[in-house]
Structure formats: C-alpha cells, structure tokens
Amino acid sequence: MTPNLDSxxxxxxxxxxxxxxxxxxxxxxxxxxxxxxxHPTPELLHERVRRRIPMISLATIYKCVHTFMRIGLWKExxxxxxxxxxxxxLRPHHHLVCRMCGSxxxxxxxxxxxxxxxxKLPRRFRADTVVAEILGTCVxxxxxxR
Amino acid sequence: MTPNLDSxxxxxxxxxxxxxxxxxxxxxxxxxxxxxxxHPTPELLHERVRRRIPMISLATIYKCVHTFMRIGLWKExxxxxxxxxxxxxLRPHHHLVCRMCGSxxxxxxxxxxxxxxxxKLPRRFRADTVVAEILGTCVxxxxxxR
DNA sequence: TTCGCTGCAAAGGTTTTGCATCGGA
DNA sequence: TCCGATGCAAAACCTTTGCAGCGAA
Numbered sequence: 001m002t003p004n005l006d007s008x009x010x011x012x013x014x015x016x017x018x019x020x021x022x023x024x025x026x027x028x029x030x031x032x033x034x035x036x037x038x039h040p041t042p043e044l045l046h047e048r049v050r051r052r053i054p055m056i057s058l059a060t061i062y063k064c065v066h067t068f069m070r071i072g073l074w075k076e077x078x079x080x081x082x083x084x085x086x087x088x089x090l091r092p093h094h095h096l097v098c099r100m101c102g103s104x105x106x107x108x109x110x111x112x113x114x115x116x117x118x119x120k121l122p123r124r125f126r127a128d129t130v131v132a133e134i135l136g137t138c139v140x141x142x143x144x145x146r
Numbered sequence: 147m148t149p150n151l152d153s154x155x156x157x158x159x160x161x162x163x164x165x166x167x168x169x170x171x172x173x174x175x176x177x178x179x180x181x182x183x184x185h186p187t188p189e190l191l192h193e194r195v196r197r198r199i200p201m202i203s204l205a206t207i208y209k210c211v212h213t214f215m216r217i218g219l220w221k222e223x224x225x226x227x228x229x230x231x232x233x234x235x236l237r238p239h240h241h242l243v244c245r246m247c248g249s250x251x252x253x254x255x256x257x258x259x260x261x262x263x264x265x266k267l268p269r270r271f272r273a274d275t276v277v278a279e280i281l282g283t284c285v286x287x288x289x290x291x292r
Numbered sequence: 293t294t295c296g297c298t299g300c301a302a303a304g305g306t307t308t309t310g311c312a313t314c315g316g317a
Numbered sequence: 318t319c320c321g322a323t324g325c326a327a328a329a330c331c332t333t334t335g336c337a338g339c340g341a342a
Binding site: 020021023025026055056057058059060063082083084 | 295296297298299300301305306307
C-alpha cells in the first residue's frame with residue numbers, strides 16, 4: 001500500500017524509486033505537466049514552469065521531459081514527430097509505424113470503420129478522419145537489433 | 147470518362163485541372179512519390195528525384211510537396227509533426243487532434259480494443275500499441291475561423 | 293565530497309522565406 | 318510576354334550536446 005504522502009515527499013519517493021535526483025526543477029516540471037489537461041510542447045511548458053522558477057532553461061525542460069519519458073512516467077503524444085512524410089494513398093487506410101526506424105507502412109482499411117466505432121465523440125469537435133496508428137517494431141529492426 | 151493518356155499527358159492533364167504549371171520538376175517529384183511504397187521524407191525524396199534532375203533543390207521538393215498536398219493529391223502521413231507533445235496519461239486512450247491549431251485532447255478508450263480489431267496484422271510486424279487519432283477541428287478553431 | 297543536474301551557448305537537423313532568374317502557358 | 322516556379326542562400330524553428338559550475342544525496 002502506497003503511503004499517503006504530501007506532494008513534496010511523494011515526488012521525492014517517485015524519484016528515489018527510479019534512481020534519479022529530486023531537483024526542484026524536476027519537481028516544477030513534473031507538477032506543471034501533471035496539472036495540465038492538454039499535451040504541452042516543451043516551449044509551452046517552459047513558459048508555465050518559469051512562473052515558478054524564472055531562470056529555468058529550455059534545455060532543462062527538454063532534459064526533464066526525456067528523463068520522465070525514459071523512466072516510463074510519460075509518453076510522447078505526438079507520434080513519430082520529425083520530418084514530414086508524404087502519403088499519396090487517398091483511400092482510407094491505417095499505418096504500421098516502427099518505433100525504432102520511423103518507417104511507415106500502409107495496411108488496408110479492412111472494413112474497420114473507426115468513425116462508426118467512435119460514434120459518440122464530443123459533439124463540439126468536428127471530426128473528419130480517424131486513423132489507427134499501430135506502433136511496434138518492423139521486420140528489419142527486429143533482425144537488426146542487438 | 148477519363149481519356150487514356152500516357153504518363154506525360156496524364157500529368158499535364160492533372161496540373162491543368164488544378165490550375166498549376168506542369169514543370170518537369172513537379173513531374174519528377176510526382177512520379178517518384180507515386181512509385182514509392184513507403185512514405186518518403188522530403189530529404190529522401192530529394193535523393194531519389196536527383197537521379198533524374200541532378201540540380202533540383204531541396205526547397206523545390208518542399209514546395210512541390212506542399213503544392214500537391216494543398217490541391218489534395220497527397221496527405222501528410224506523419225500526423226501532427228512539429229514540436230514534441232508530452233502525454234502524462236498512461237491509461238489507454240485516443241486523441242482528438244485539431245488540424246488547425248494542433249491541439250490534442252484525450253478521449254477515453256471506451257472499451258474499444260483496437261489491437262483485437264486489428265488482430266490479423268502482418269505477422270512479421272511486432273505491434274505493441276494501437277492509437278486512434280481522430281482528426282478534425284476543435285471548438286475554438288471552429289469559432290475563430292473566418 | 294561526489295556525482296548527477298543545470299544553464300548557457302553552440303551546433304545539428306528540418307522547414308520556410310526572399311529574391312533574382314528561368315521557363316511554361 | 319507574363320506570371321508563376323525554381324534555385325540559392327539566409328533565416329527560422331525545434332532539439333540536442335558539450336562543458337563549467339552548482340546542488341542533491
């Protein structure tokens with residue numbers, strides 16, 4: 001059973017669990033993200049955290065974000081960001097995305113109408129497309145690794 | 147009925163339909179993408195197109211890609227690329243992504259097990275996650291626009 | 293005290309832009 | 318001929334990195 005800790009010691013506990021130092025920069029970044037309802041970019045996070053620690057640098061934000069992702073506390077919401085990729089296939093289809101090399105392969109729509117599955121979306125959001133992104137490891141990277 | 151045209155005049159026809167000039171650079175970029183089975187980045191496309199037009203610049207590749215996307219011939223396979231976005235929500239969930247402002251909102255998993263729906267994936271791809279990305283226009287942008 | 297973390301500044305990678313020139317219609 | 322497209326170079330944007338000094342343990 002997790003002990004009922006206040007915010008500060010809960011954060012220290014978390015850091016100890018993962019073997020990282022509990023700096024106040026990390027705590028501020030952590031709390032700002034956990035209080036967010038959106039999915040902030042490092043830039044936006046920097047703005048928010050600076051209200052508490054005016055001198056914190058953007059590089060530190062990036063480092064904190066990577067650290068928390070590495071230890072599995074957060075994920076990257078923006079899948080396969082990086083260079084644009086062109087898709088000339090206009091028929092509905094989904095993507096197999098390799099986490100290691102970033103390669104993308106189409107797979108057919110196969111009669112799965114996701115817009116129907118997600119029929120009860122928030123009424124206020126005007127949806128036009130639903131794409132399934134299937135993340136994993138491609139054949140080449142399975143062979144190549146280790 | 148579309149006339150049966152050879153490659154060159156088919157391309158000219160397409161350009162005329164969309165009111166853009168049929169330059170040989172655009173034709174080479176167009177053909178390279180249409181012959182691709184992957185989803186090339188501008189960089190990779192540049193390499194490939196240079197086999198035909200050694201002096202073509204990377205800026206032209208970017209401009210062509212934007213043009214073909216603008217007229218609706220191609221899409222962007224890499225959804226919401228750009229700055230990283232942090233996602234501290236570790237429970238399975240999907241995303242509402244606004245095409246205009248890039249904002250992302252979580253929607254609940256709602257019992258839809260996409261990995262089961264996509265049960266018959268290519269055996270060789272080792273899938274670990276399926277995320278549905280629901281693209282459209284958020285409330286704020288619906289109000290803001292025009 | 294020690295080692296990991298921060299802040300700064302520089303560099304790396306991707307994309308856009310301004311402008312002179314070229315070429316398609 | 319005319320206007321839009323290209324090529325180049327510079328700038329803008331996003332992210333990573335190296336290193337000296339700081340601070341958590």
